[in-house]
Amino acid sequence: MKKMAIIYWSGTGNTQAMAEAIAEGAKSGGDSVELFEVEQFDNGTLAQYDGLLFGCPAMGDEVLEEGTYEPFFAEVEGSLKDKPVALFGSYGWGGGAWMREWEDRVKNDGAKLFGDGLAIENAPDSDGVAACQKLGKDFAASL
Template sequence: MEKVSIVYWSQTGNTEAMAKMIAKGVEEAGAKAELIQVSDANADELLKLPGFAIGCPAMGAEELEDAEVEPFVASIEGKVSGKSLLLFGSYDWGDGEWMRIWQDRMTAKGASLVTGEGVIANNSPDAEAEAKLKAAGAELAKL
């Protein structure tokens, strides 16, 4: 893709840092990265693309943020069949259950996941998460 859209919501800055790591991978692969806060995302425009990234940290009882991200995901989930999605986000406690639920939700609607699964980081992303995020960004750039 010429341009890769990376939609995210971040409360503490960890998920935003992850979005920037994806963008770096996209740009290193020769494409342009577009960082979009979920409140500014246009679902119809995103759904015209073969794929995109969307990030959200775990909130509450390991769930998506409910004021902006959950309504956005609900608005696109019935239309992601055939799309390549990169799901990503950070968490502070728990074991990543919110990501497994989110993955299952999107794949049940026909989306395929870039790298085969979402990329998570416990609090701020470490070197391993950074490498995964950059590789996933490069994979999105090749769609």
């Protein structure tokens, strides 16, 4: 059984809804999935997970949330080499450009980026929830 962590930040609840749907999809294969708001995650436990899913909405000029998530992510980047990683988040403007930059950053960290990041405009509708569940299921199956 593989062990995954889903670590997210959500200001309006949209990215949280995505994280919960991803967890539901990942659990459907019987794998162990732990869901964390970023403030709850102990960075020292990163190595015990077989796969990591990071979620953060686009903020401001299409960047990661700067008060909590960006400092967290900057701290864990050095531990991502050869780790399977998937990215997700919501946005309200700009077409999701922050996701492409985040993908490049993760690739440069040496992580094994799973597919393209999942970016959903605003709250996930039924198609968005299904896409999140599929991401979780497919990511779990790839480990």
